[in-house]
Amino acid sequence: MEDVAARAGVSRALVSIVFRGAVGASEGTRERVFAAAADLGYQPDRRASRLGRxxxxxxxxxxxxxxxxxxxxxxxxxxxxxxxxxxxxxxxxxxxxxxxxxxxxxxxxxxxxxxxxxxxxxxxxxxxxxxxxxxxxxxxxxxxxxxxxxxxDDAEGLRQAVTHLHGLGHRRIVHADGGRAPGAAQRRRGYRSAARRLGLPSMPLLPGGLTEEDGARAAGALLRLPPGEGPTAVTAFNDRCALGFLDAVRRAGLMVPEQLSVVGFDDIRAASYAHIALTTIRQDxxxxxxxxxxxxxxxxxxxxxxxxxxxxxxxxxxxxxxxxxx
Amino acid sequence: MEDVAARAGVSRALVSIVFRGAVGASEGTRERVFAAAADLGYQPDRRASRLGRxxxxxxxxxxxxxxxxxxxxxxxxxxxxxxxxxxxxxxxxxxxxxxxxxxxxxxxxxxxxxxxxxxxxxxxxxxxxxxxxxxxxxxxxxxxxxxxxxxxDDAEGLRQAVTHLHGLGHRRIVHADGGRAPGAAQRRRGYRSAARRLGLPSMPLLPGGLTEEDGARAAGALLRLPPGEGPTAVTAFNDRCALGFLDAVRRAGLMVPEQLSVVGFDDIRAASYAHIALTTIRQDxxxxxxxxxxxxxxxxxxxxxxxxxxxxxxxxxxxxxxxxxx
DNA sequence: TGCTCGTACTAGAGCGCTCTAGTTGAGGAG
DNA sequence: CTCCTCAACTAGAGCGCTCTAGTACGAGCA
The missing domain is CATH 3.40.50.2300 (Response regulator)
Incomplete structure (x- = not known):
């Protein structure tokens, strides 16, 4: 900094002013300082600047x-x-x-x-x-x-998901739960309140979680349900869970969305991939x-x-x- | 720091010595300094310490x-x-x-x-x-x-993948390419050199990429191949590409690995999920x-x-x- | 007893900036 | 012509540490 000041023919304080973009330096001086700094390869040290501030x-x-x-x-x-x-x-x-x-x-x-x-x-x-x-x-x-x-608004998100499914004609809707993950309790609550409000039959939660693997596990639990007792739609805790779930149920021979509808949460990038095309609740x-x-x-x-x-x-x-x- | 020094009855320099864990402070003093710091809620400032150093x-x-x-x-x-x-x-x-x-x-x-x-x-x-x-x-x-x-060693990774597939009896092996992504050129090279060395028929690359979506696109290209001309195995640029690829070919009705084998690259966490169980080349x-x-x-x-x-x-x-x- | 040596400790000058409290000098008002 | 104002600029004291060059003092030794 000293060197830059010397080369530009000004004081160190002026160099500081110029680099901070503060008022109190003429246009000509600004240019000279920047030119000198460029010549010398000078770049202000953030650590020092923060210390002084x-x-x-x-x-x-x-x-x-x-x-x-x-x-x-x-x-x-x-x-x-x-x-x-x-x-x-x-x-x-x-x-x-x-x-x-x-x-x-x-x-x-x-x-x-x-x-x-x-x-x-x-x-x-x-x-x-x-x-x-x-x-x-x-x-x-x-x-x-x-x-x-x-x-x-996690609860609201699940209400939207359930309402969307209900609007399509679904009545047996189940939620793949997120356990203790951030937002999971609210999503559970949103799911339950919407189901109650719409007069849907109460269904037990599927044990889900944050990852694809948790989703696949939830799918396993669903597939073990006695025929006729299974849901026609599932709301997953999040997209990753939905993705794992989808993969597992499809491999078990179920057609989505013909036999089972699935809704995710987050709208991660993968959800929008053409071959996935996951219906989901987008977090902004x-x-x-x-x-x-x-x-x-x-x-x-x-x-x-x-x-x-x-x-x-x-x-x-x-x-x-x-x-x-x- | 001043306050801590005063409270411990020592100089600032001593406090510095104690917190840096440097030699030159007695055990008793160390304890007194730490006690004083704890009382005052003092924590050294990294920025300043780095400046002085x-x-x-x-x-x-x-x-x-x-x-x-x-x-x-x-x-x-x-x-x-x-x-x-x-x-x-x-x-x-x-x-x-x-x-x-x-x-x-x-x-x-x-x-x-x-x-x-x-x-x-x-x-x-x-x-x-x-x-x-x-x-x-x-x-x-x-x-x-x-x-x-x-x-x-990207090339070696693909050589391993191709050799593995060859050992299983595959001869028509194709590579879903990574384009300009880091490592893609080497993986392409490894695939080609292994194929040549094992005397496998030369097959055109599948246009792949880094993401699941690219993998799905590669799958589309593969599915459009005239029957009989398709490969029996695919090496994907990376795991995400392999995952997208897998999803797409399975949904098109192909059985993996019965009708088509797939190998990924990276060994990301998802590759090991039980329901995915992707054969892959692990990067350490x-x-x-x-x-x-x-x-x-x-x-x-x-x-x-x-x-x-x-x-x-x-x-x-x-x-x-x-x-x-x- | 005087000397050296080593340990425990201190004073104070940086580190590279910021920022307050100036100084200087040109231009405008009276 | 003097006084005031304002923009442009400078001096120098920090910011919270580190680190070098010390000092003080007790132990060991001749």
Whole structure:
């Protein structure tokens, strides 16, 4: 920086002003500074700049690496943070790196706020975290003082799925459950409330889960049901579960959607592939990311207190895995 | 830090020594410092510590968020970096965030080395990057001066796949190609060399790609072949391609492996799911990550020059999608 | 007793920026 | 012509650490 200043014939402070894009430098000087920097291959050091500043303007994001939907969310978070002039720092959770560790790393970096994607952190840990900085949980609905929540209206999503199936003429609709996964309880609830409201017969849940394998297991349970007792339609906890389910029932000889209709949840990219064409409930990754950043930014910049959960509406996407019952 | 020092009755320098785990502090003092820090909720600021240090010991990792196999690699990179006492800084590539941008962010953080996972950077950019810091490309084989390469022996993987199928009695084996994806050219080459060596008839490539959708498209091409001209076995560019392919041919009524055998590449988690049970060529994510870190660490710590490509052996994993031809 | 040596500890100068509190000088008002 | 204003620029004190070059002191030795 010293060198750049010397070469441009100005003080170090001026170089700082120019690179921050702050007011107080003439157009000519700006150009000279940039030219000098280019000649010298100078690039400001972010670490030092953050140290000198009162605010770091860094937002930590904890996410599961390799999770397709988390990827969609990260894309949106990067974009939204740039708009509010914040910087995103990623900290991944992997089989060998716990969420606690991921959070600790972000704290040591002095992030100002933290976004937890699909967090599995226990309430006490969340509560302690929220006491240190603005925290927002995306996807998972937590009821912890100080923790903001941005999530999809999971219950409403399942209501849409059930209503769609009901509209096609289905009456025996079953839900492949997500167990303890984020959103699973709400989806279960949405399924039940819609079934009740529409006067559908109550059916036991199928044991499902987050992955394709869980979906295949749910299919196995369905196939073991006595003939005549089986459902004509299934709502799966999520798309991956639906995909595994579909694969398994088709291989068992069932025709979809002729003999069985299937609805997923998330609308991951694979759901829209032509050969899959899964009818599903779309989660708006873009809105979720944007709202998460807005929430933490407004607490940081506007001093707003944590608010009530922000709920994003899901949308039914009808493709080729649902149809009228035979 | 000042406060902690005061509370423990020592100087700031001592606190630094204790937290760095450096020599020069008595056991009693260590305890007092830690106790004081705990009372005050003090945690050292990484940014400042890195600034003060000559070395930042930070390694940047550029990866595609949401890519399952990249996730496996990240896990391994985190673990390996910890062993060499390096810190991993993630920078994700998403639809809206280019690889160039991801790299730029890492440079501004003053990373000492950079690991590019499945990079698509053009050679000039790679070359310039390598001029600034030790860089290693994982998965993609680049021939750029100064850029280290750690990759799987893709050609050997396909040779194993073809040999396996040949051993089962297949003669008409076709390859669903990966186009310009990292490793695709080598896999094509491995397929061809094995076919030639085993005296198999030459068959045109199927247009495949990285995703399930590409695999389904390849299946469409195969199904359009005149009866009798079709292959009895297919090697897919990767697992996702194989999965899409499988789904499509099965829905067209083909039995796998009775009428058609399929081999994937990568061994992503889904390949091992019971209902999928894909025979595939496993890439050793753990070894790839470890070797990538070793490479950059040895250049940084040992001053070693960039070396020749490190090639990791793949392994055939036989599951249920391959069998003797009808 | 005086000397060296090693351990435990401290002072203070950086690291590469930011930012406050200036200084300078040109232009406009009175 | 003086005074004020404002834009353009500078000096220098931080930010929270690390690290070098010390100091203090007790133990061991001749």
């Amino acid at each position: 009162t605010r770091t303007r860094m937002l930590g994001v904890v996410f599961g690496v390799g999770h397709a939907f988390h990827g969609d969310l990260i894309d949106s978070l990067y974009a939204a943070a740039a708009v509010s002039d914040y910087e995103v720092v990623l900290s991944g959770v992997t089989p060998r790196r716990s969420e606690e560790e991921a959070v600790r790393a972000l704290l040591a970096e002095r992030c100002e706020g933290i976004v937890l994607v699909g967090s599995a952190l226990p309430s006490p840990a969340l509560s302690e975290l929220a006491g240190r900085l603005p925290a927002v949980s995306v996807l998972r609905d937590v009821r912890v003082e100080g923790v903001d929540v941005v999530r999809t 990754a873009d809105a979720l990311g944007r709202l998460a950043i807005e929430r933490v930014a407004s607490r940081l910049d506007g001093g707003e207190p944590p608010g009530s959960p922000v709920v994003v509406a899901p949308a039914l996407v009808v493709r080729a895995t649902t149809g009228a019952p035979r | 000559t070395r930042t010991r930070m390694l940047g990792v550029v990866f595609g968020v949401g890519h399952a196999f990249h996730g496996d690699l990240i896990d391994s990179l985190y673990a390996a970096a910890a062993v060499s006492d390096y810190e991993v800084v993630l920078s994700g590539v998403t639809p809206r965030r280019s690889e160039e941008e991801a790299v730029r962010a890492l440079l501004a953080e003053r990373c000492e080395g950079i690991v590019l996972v499945g990079s698509a950077l053009p050679s000039p950019a790679l070359s310039e990057l390598a001029g600034r810091l030790p860089a290693v490309s994982v998965l993609r084989d680049v021939r750029v001066e100064g850029v280290d390469v750690v990759r799987t 994510a753990d070894a790839l990550g470890r070797l990538a870190i070793e490479r950059v660490a040895s250049r940084l710590d040992g001053g070693e020059p960039p070396g020749s490509p490190v090639v990791v052996a793949p392994a055939l994993v036989v599951r249920a999608t391959t069998g003797a031809p009808r």
